[in-house]
Amino acid sequence: MWEVPEPLSVCDVRHDDGSATIVRRHGNPHGPRLLLGHGNGLAADLYYPFWSLLADRFDLLVYDLRNHGWNPVGARREHNVPNLVRDQEQVVDAVARRYGDRPTIGVFHSLSALTTLLSGVLATGRTGRLSAWVLFDPPLYRPGPDDPDYDALAEKTAGMTERRTHRFRKRSDFSDLMSYLPLLLRAVPGASDLMAKTILRESSDEGYELRCPREYEAQIIAYVRTYAFLVDFGNLPCPTKVIGSDPTLPYAYLPTFNLSHIETLDYDFIPETTHFLQLEKPEECVAAMCEFLEERGLVQQTVE
Numbered sequence: 001m002w003e004v005p006e007p008l009s010v011c012d013v014r015h016d017d018g019s020a021t022i023v024r025r026h027g028n029p030h031g032p033r034l035l036l037g038h039g040n041g042l043a044a045d046l047y048y049p050f051w052s053l054l055a056d057r058f059d060l061l062v063y064d065l066r067n068h069g070w071n072p073v074g075a076r077r078e079h080n081v082p083n084l085v086r087d088q089e090q091v092v093d094a095v096a097r098r099y100g101d102r103p104t105i106g107v108f109h110s111l112s113a114l115t116t117l118l119s120g121v122l123a124t125g126r127t128g129r130l131s132a133w134v135l136f137d138p139p140l141y142r143p144g145p146d147d148p149d150y151d152a153l154a155e156k157t158a159g160m161t162e163r164r165t166h167r168f169r170k171r172s173d174f175s176d177l178m179s180y181l182p183l184l185l186r187a188v189p190g191a192s193d194l195m196a197k198t199i200l201r202e203s204s205d206e207g208y209e210l211r212c213p214r215e216y217e218a219q220i221i222a223y224v225r226t227y228a229f230l231v232d233f234g235n236l237p238c239p240t241k242v243i244g245s246d247p248t249l250p251y252a253y254l255p256t257f258n259l260s261h262i263e264t265l266d267y268d269f270i271p272e273t274t275h276f277l278q279l280e281k282p283e284e285c286v287a288a289m290c291e292f293l294e295e296r297g298l299v300q301q302t303v304e
Helices: 044-054 081-099 111-117 150-162 171-180 191-199 214-228 282-295
Strands: 009-014 020-027 033-036 059-063 104-109 132-136 200-202 208-210 240-244 266-269
Touching: 009 081, 020 044, 020 081, 033 044, 033 081, 044 059, 044 191, 044 282, 059 081, 081 104, 081 111, 081 214, 104 111, 111 132, 111 214, 132 282, 150 214, 171 191, 191 200, 240 282
Parallel strands: 033 059, 033 104, 104 132, 132 240, 240 266
Antiparallel strands: 009 020, 020 059, 200 208
């Protein structure tokens, strides 16, 4: 059902340690520019049901985190949050050099949202040069006295991730597995097949394997809590909108923090969605994002 189109162009970003990030351009090159990132263990192309709705109006630059998606797999020791932050900042610089230095809005989910928020803490803050941030369900859980032990929960989730099935004879075997799991229960039709296409690659010994190795994904889960507590919402460098999952529903990944009480933050959630809200209610996510951008004068209002 979902076929991600060939990009208009590709930008190969080389990082200081020799790793690479492949940025793809889609959409309308003359429209307002969006830079789109994804969550841990996933891929930017998986979000096509969301960003395809933006293609007529916006200039879309989509990229994968290191060792994810289109990118080659490098050394596990280099797969860490500080490097992900630096990668993101270098992607911002490379996009400006390749496609022109003009206003760019960052649209990030989960892990890429967290690395955005950490850019001023762990690196030079160049991600703050973006005109605005739209952050979908960043993993910023700060537990209260009656909440579960987040550290123990993260360790448990990391362990489960490291033991997950990582090789498949056919892509359809992966899709069939997804149909038995609650992960994509609320997602748009065809999401499991799209996930199989975008997070699996052909393996060297026949069959298919996860593009992001399961050990790499688990490594981030185990350590991400250490960095989530460094985020300072009172010192953000640009207009920021946080769009969360429904805090009343059971969480699909790790619990996130209900930010509604933080007066300095523009926060909303999409009812009846989990952590994969952009795959579950893409139209509502687009509407919430565009409303924020239009209200801030960052894009022109559309004429009905």
